Amino acid sequence: MNLSVLVAEPSDGYRLLDTGDGRKLEDFGGVRLVRPEPQAMWRPSDPAAWEAADARFEGDEEDGAGRWSDPGRTFTVPVGPARMVCRLGNNHHPGLFPEQRPHWERACDLLGATDGAEVLNLFGYTGAASLILAAAGARVTHVDASKKAIAWGRENQAASGLDDAPIRWICDDAQKFAAREVRRERRYHGILLDPPKFGRGPKNEVWNLFTDLPALMADVARLLASDGRFVILTAYAIRASALAVGRLAQEALAAHGGKVEAGELALREASGRLLPTSMYALWQP
Numbered sequence: 673m674n675l676s677v678l679v680a681e682p683s684d685g686y687r688l689l690d691t692g693d694g695r696k697l698e699d700f701g702g703v704r705l706v707r708p709e710p711q712a713m714w715r716p717s718d719p720a721a722w723e724a725a726d727a728r729f730e731g732d733e734e735d736g737a738g739r740w741s742d743p744g745r746t747f748t749v750p751v752g753p754a755r756m757v758c759r760l761g762n763n764h765h766p767g768l769f770p771e772q773r774p775h776w777e778r779a780c781d782l783l784g785a786t787d788g789a790e791v792l793n794l795f796g797y798t799g800a801a802s803l804i805l806a807a808a809g810a811r812v813t814h815v816d817a818s819k820k821a822i823a824w825g826r827e828n829q830a831a832s833g834l835d836d837a838p839i840r841w842i843c844d845d846a847q848k849f850a851a852r853e854v855r856r857e858r859r860y861h862g863i864l865l866d867p868p869k870f871g872r873g874p875k876n877e878v879w880n881l882f883t884d885l886p887a888l889m890a891d892v893a894r895l896l897a898s899d900g901r902f903v904i905l906t907a908y909a910i911r912a913s914a915l916a917v918g919r920l921a922q923e924a925l926a927a928h929g930g931k932v933e934a935g936e937l938a939l940r941e942a943s944g945r946l947l948p949t950s951m952y953a954l955w956q957p
Contacts (some may be wrong), residue, residue: 673915673918673919673922673933673934674775674876674903675745675914675915675918675934675935675936676934676935676936677934677935677937677938677946678774678775678778678935678936678937678938679774679938679939679940679946680770680771680772680773680774680937680938680939680940681769681940682940682942683751683773684750684907685700685701685749685750685751685756685770686698686699686700686701686737686749686751686768686770686773687699687940687942688940688941689704689718689721689941689942689944690716690717690718690722690941690942690943691709691712691714691941691947692712692714692715692716692717693707693712693715693716694708694710694712694713695707695709695712695716695903696708696709696712696793696947697707697716697721697722697725700747700749700758700766700768700770701743701747701748701749701750701758702726702747703726703727703747703758704724704726704727705725705726705727705728705729705760705766706722706725706727706728706729707728707729707764708731708732708738708764708899709947710910711910711947711948711949712807712947714945715776716737716941717744717941717942717943718943719947726742726745727740727741727742727745727760728740728741729741729760729764729837731764731826734775738763738764738808739762740760740761742760743760743761744759744760744761745759745760746758746759746760747759747832749768751768751770751773751776751800751804751835752773752776752777752804752807753803753804753807753808753832754799754800754803754804754807754828754832754834755828755831755832755833756768756798756800756828756831756832757798757824757827757828757831763922764918767798767824768798768800769800769866769949770867770939771937771938771939771949771950772800772801772906772937774843774937775801775864775904775906775937775952775954776800776801776804776805776858778902778904778954779791779801779804779805779862779864779902779904780804780805780808781957782862782901782902783805783808783809783810783861783862783901783902784901787809788809788810788811788944789809789810789811789861789901790810790811790813790858790859790860790861790862790897791805791810791811791812791813791848791860791861791862791863791864792813792815792862792863792864793805793812793813793814793815793859793863793865794813794815794849794850794865794866794867794868794888794892794894795815795816795817795846795865795866795868796814796815796816796821796825796844796864796866797816797821797825797866798821798824798825798828799814799824799825799826799828799829799839799841800828801864802814802825802839803825803828803829803832805839805862806834806837806838806839807832807834807837810838810861810862811838812837812839812840812843812844813839813840813860814839814840815842815843815844815846816842816843816846817843817844817845817846817868817871817872817873817874817877818874819843819874821840822842822843825841826841830938843874844873844874845873845874845875845877845879846865846867846873846879846888846890847873847877847879847884847887847891848873848877850888850891850895851891851893853891853895854894854895858895858917859895859896859897859898859900860895860896860897860900861897861901862897862900862901862902862903862904863892863895863896863900863902863903863904864903864904864906865888865892865903865904865905865906866905866906866907867879867881867884867885867888867907867918868881868908869881869908869909881907881909881910881912882911882912883891885907885920886920886924889905889920889921889924889925890924892924893925893927893928896925896928900928900957901956901957902954902955902956903921903925903954904952904953904954904955905917905920905921905952905953905954906937906950906951906952907950907951907952908949908950908951909951912951913951914934914935914936914951914952914953916933917924917934917951917952918932918933918935918953919934920953921934921953921954921955922953925955928955928957929957930955930956931956932953932955932957933951933953933954933955934951934952934954934957935951935952936948936949936950936951936952937949937950937951937952
């Protein structure tokens with residue numbers, strides 16, 4: 673399997689300004705943030721630029737422990753047709769993963785102009801993918817185990833002016849929901865899943881990427897319609913490999929034919945350097 677690199681280029685809503693010394697300097701819609709980034713093992717290319725940061729997260733990227741220098745700050749970031757409300761809360765994530773923009777754009781392209789295509793977004797977080805795909809004409813089922821994330825997604829829907837967009841917001845354990853959908857014989861034209869390394873469902877269900885993902889991918893294969901357009905899997909588990917993620921997708925979706933692309937997502941910083949962020953596998957017919 674050949675590995676690819678999908679690069680998120682700078683946009684009106686997001687720019688990666690600099691990286692280095694285990695940190696990244698980012699511009700979210702005009703708000704400059706400094707966050708930990710363990711993969712930035714090199715030196716910053718523009719040390720002076722960091723002095724103009726609006727807020728800094730002091731803590732650990734791996735377990736999220738720490739605090740912001742300006743906690744509670746809220747701002748809105750444009751992402752295509754969506755407007756994402758970002759806030760500085762109790763971890764280093766402001767509510768948006770801009771490196772996934774190539775996935776959102778690819779999913780829209782693979783759906784084409786078909787109105788009413790059914791899309792399932794598992795571990796959907798604050799809903800950027802759900803909003804963008806719904807704006808493109810899809811009917812989206814958005815699943816996340818966090819009530820806070822679901823409420824945040826609805827807030828983003830209102831901020832985007834997409835109140836009438838066909839999105840079902842469901843607070844549930846993704847694995848249990850997928851298994852029930854299989855029993856209901858539901859089918860989806862597109863499926864996205866962005867599982868964490870470890871997590872808990874609303875009823876304290878335990879999720880472990882390395883032990884639970886294979887069974888979930890088997891259900892994803894059952895949920896994919898015979899005329900399915902895409903399955904996009906993203907994994908941020910540093911211990912894993914893009915080859916492993918791609919091979920799992922190949923095996924799970926073999927009965928559907930098609931092809932699987934695997935590789936890494938990366939952000940391009942102002943200097944041109946690429947910052948790797950996660951692994952992915954993408955199935956298409």
